[in-house]
Amino acid sequence: QVQLVESGGGLVQAGGSLRLSCTTSARLFNTYAMGWFRQAPGKEREFVASVNWNGDMTYYADSVKGRFTVSRDNAKNTVYLQMNSLKPEDTANYYCAAGDHARAMERSEWDYWGQGTQVTVSS
Numbered sequence: 634q635v636q637l638v639e640s641g642g643g644l645v646q647a648g649g650s651l652r653l654s655c656t657t658s659a660r661l662f663n664t665y666a667m668g669w670f671r672q673a674p675g676k677e678r679e680f681v682a683s684v685n686w687n688g689d690m691t692y693y694a695d696s697v698k699g700r701f702t703v704s705r706d707n708a709k710n711t712v713y714l715q716m717n718s719l720k721p722e723d724t725a726n727y728y729c730a731a732g733d734h735a736r737a738m739e740r741s742e743w744d745y746w747g748q749g750t751q752v753t754v755s756s
Contacts, residue, residue, distance in 0.1 A: 635659045635745040637729045642750030645719055649754070653714040655729030655747055663687070663707040666735035668743055669714045671725035671752075678728065678740050682714060685735040692735055697723075719754045726751050 641653040655667065668683035682703035683692045691703050700719075705712040712729065727750050730743035737743060 635665070635731050637731060637745055637747035639727065639729045639747045639750040642727060642752045644753045644755065647719060647721055647754055647756050649719050650715070650717045651719065651752060653716065653727055653729075653750060653752075655712045655714075657710050657731070659710065659731070662710040662731075665731040665745075666733060666737070667703075667705055667712040668730040668732065668735070668737070669703060669712075670728045670730060670740065670743075671723075672728065672749075673725040676725075680738040680740075681727070683735040683737070684712065690735055692738070694738075716752070719752075721754045721756045724752060724754050 637657050639655045666685050669681040670678050671681050672678040684703045684705050688705045700717050702715040729747040731745040732743040
């Protein structure tokens with residue numbers, strides 16, 4: 634079982650930045666692709682970004698391209714989501730996920746999930 638713990642969420646004004654972190658004690662962290670999803674109230678959970686096992690391939694939803702950056706530090710068992718130029722529509726609960734394929738953009742394709750961290754962007 635892979636346990637994932639997100640942190641770094643909070644309240645920020647539009648145009649501001651936040652960095653989310655997701656850590657795990659999984660011994661095989663460096664074999665997993667890692668992803669970030671988000672879910673706003675009343676909406677489906679949607680793909681945000683992902684990174685492959687060694688960090689050299691990244692994927693982004695069109696809505697966050699150029700503003701968000703996903704990265705990982707395998708020595709620290711941690712994946713990050715740097716979020717810049719935040720907009721009110723980025724407000725959501727952000728979830729970290731682990732799976733086999735970084736290109737997977739459907740929720741069902743990811744195997745393990747964290748509990749989420751809330752991001753609120755005020756206008």
